[in-house]
Each structure stands twice: as C-alpha cells, then as structure tokens.
Amino acid sequence: MSEPAGRNADPEVETSPVVGDEVAYTTCYMCACRCGIKVYLKDGRVRYIQGNPNHPINRGVLCAKGSSGIMTQYSPARLTKPLKRVGERGKSEFVEIEWDEALELATEWLGGIRRTDPRKLAFFTGRDQSQSLTGWWASQFGTPNYAAHGGFCSVNMAAGGLYSVGGSFWEFGEPDWNLTKYFVMFGVTEDHDSNPIKTGLGKLKTRGAKFVSINPVRTGYSAIADEWVGIRPGTDGMLVLAIVHELLRAGKVDMDYLVRYTNLPWLVIQAPDTAEDGLFARDEAGNPLAWDGERQACVSALLPDVKPAMVGDFTLPDGRRAVPAFQLMAEKYLSPDYSPERAARITGVPADTIRRLAAELAHVAFEEEITLNVPWTDWAGRQHDVMIGRPVSMHAMRGISAHSNGFHTCRAIHTLQVLLGSIEVPGGFRYKPPFPKPVPPAQKPRGKLGEVRPGEPLGGPPLGFPMGPEDLLVDERNRPLRIDKAV
C-alpha cells in the first residue's frame, strides 16, 4: 500500500535532528518540584528542554510546564531592566532604567530606613529558590517584617507537621512508593511534588496497590484513584479523627511503635485549677515521667528499658494524680463527638464508608505488615533483629492548608499515621534528610522589642517556632509587632 501523500513521503526526513550545540544541566523551576533538566543551547540560545533521565527527582520525566520553561527566557512580556515609576501611583507610567541607577536609588531609600527604624522595611517575596538568601538579607537589614509566599500557601501544613512529627509532606519526605500497599491522598489535585507523585502513582498502579483520594472534586490525580471519596470542603480533619475513633475502638494501633517513638506514655499532671494541670510530669532533672509496669514505679520515660503503662491512673512522688498522654488521647477520640455517624453529618461521607476505610487501613497496616530481615539499632540503643513496615502511606496539601483549620487537620493526619506506626518504616511515609527535626525545631522568631536596633542586624532569622508565650512577637500590651500581625 502506498504512503498517503504528505506522510513520510521523503525518506530523507530527519526525525531526530541535532537541536543544539551545547547541553546545560540544571533544575526546572516552573514549579517547586525541582526536576532535573537538560537544556539544549544553539548559538547561546535555549532551543529545547528535556527531562534528565539521571536526575533522582524525576528520572527524565518532564511535564508540559517544564517544557515551556523556555519562555522564562524569551517571552516578549519578560522584564529585562528595572522599571522606575514616573507618573502618579496607579497610573502605570514607568521608564526603563539601568541597574546602576536602580541600585543607587534603592540604597538611598533603604539606607535611610535602616539607619532610623529597620522595621519600616516590609520585605515580602514570592515563591522562588532563594528564601535562604532573602531571609538572611532581611535579618542582616534588621527588619522582622519578612516573609515569603508560604504564609499564603501551605506553611500551616509545614508547621503542623514540624510541631507534630518533626516534618511534613512534600520535600520533607515521601511515601515509600516501592513498598506501600495503601495510599491515601487528602486535598490534592496537582502538587508541587508533581512529577515524583505521578511516577509514584504509576508504581502503585503497576503493583496493584490501592490509591484512595479524599477530595471534594474528582480531578487531577483523583482521576486514576481506585476509590474517590467526595468530601465536604474543609472537613477532612473530622473524617480523619473518626477513623482514629474506629482504630482506637478496635484496638488497631501500633503500641510498640508508640512506646518507642512518641510521648504518649508520658504522664500528664491532673491537678485541676492549678498552673501545672495538663503539663507533663517531670523528675528533678527535667526528664518526663512514665509509670513502669514492671518496676511498679514512676521512672524517667527516656530509660531504654522502660516498660511504660499506656493507660491507668497513677500517683506521682509528690502525691498528685497523673495519667499517660495516650489515655487522654483515647478518651478524647473515643467520645461520641468523633463517631462515624457524627462525622458523616459533617463531612458528607457515609458512616459505613468511614468504618470501611478504617478497617482497610488497619488490615493493611497490621495483617499485611512487611518484615525486612535487617538488624538495626533504635534511638535509645536498643537492638532489633528485623524491621517491621506498616505499608500504609499518606499525602496531603493545598486542599487541607487552604482552610483556617489546616494546621490542626494536618496534625490529625500525622496522628493517624503515628497510631498506625507508618512513619519512617518500610512501606510508610519516609523522610528525606535533614528531616525529621527536633519537635519543634530550635529556631525561635526574632524581632521582639529591644531586638530591633537601628543600623544593626537582627540576632537571628525573623521566622521561627514559638515554644511559649514568651516567644511571641508582641509588645507589652500583647499587640502584634509584625506588620502582617503574625505573632
């Protein structure tokens, strides 16, 4: 049969032309995923972008946004020089100026502010790859009024994770795509971790692992989910805590994991109407206390051989009552406030579906556990012959963070993972260095009264993690010091 006219008519057509005379290796930044790319240059100009097959993030995968990265260089709308406003503000009257003039103007304006009151510079940047530099610059300038895009995006998720488990989703780590058997995604249609999630989902589908998507709409990744759970926006936390309710009711939590890695065995003081009610009980050296079932005594919860009680009512050496934190958690989430029936009314997800999801998670975590014959040593120096994996993993992002309850919803999702024993285990969610970090990270916010001095840098970065009321950026009348009122 003859070829249709115009198709492969010319046997000389070159289907793989040489598109460049030079290849530059770099990372794409059309989104925050940071895929490795090969940029083909010809006569010094970008001609073509290809995914780098040897890059660990994307292994050669390039999305449509990445391919169009060429326009960051050649779009006719691109700014190529500083613009100076010459008309009234709002009139959009600008002229191009040279960099020397721009820097001179900026130095003059900023120099005056720094010499008098550095707080008058509010320096808010967009999403870029230079926040470590811009944050450092702000602290050197001396202003606490610095932030990047994060406060408007998903920083509540990051903070919720850092305060709970020392890290969150995204660049903090990722599901063990090779071994996980049950993956739950909350509130994500597309993600900053774009290509790795796509390739990860591809692995799950190839292996027949189950992918559940909790989302009000079935778009993006949800299109290939094995089960889509349509949920009322902003109610994911209720769904998660109802699943926690069911797991606690059925006794399907990983007690060994909780004893080894969490503060749930620590004793909490029960002394109503006193300042210490609800705080952890500690010995004179400041160590948290647990009730040791073998010793029948209060001991440091940090002893490597402690056999702590997880429930019960105990008397501290000073005569006060105390109960393990786990008991308080169990009492709270076993209450009817977190029943599937109540959650169904709030979330729109049927109670039977909530029960089934809890049962499936428990089944995979405990009946399909992974055992690796790898001896290892835990943080307390205890030797283990095998490594137990709970092949359940989760991912959550914008759909969770874009609500006022995002911080606590994120904490609920991490709590669920912890109760299942599925963080930092084979098949679960695994961190990337340098995470997990101490909870919370040691960096405190700078910029309190007396810390901001004309002509001097701040004593540290403006953003950090408050540990108590004394760390908040407020004045003597508890009014926010920062321009964005972030205390």
Ligand code: SF4
């Ligand atoms: S996912 Fe696409 S846009 Fe984002 S870094 Fe990778 S190639 Fe670039």
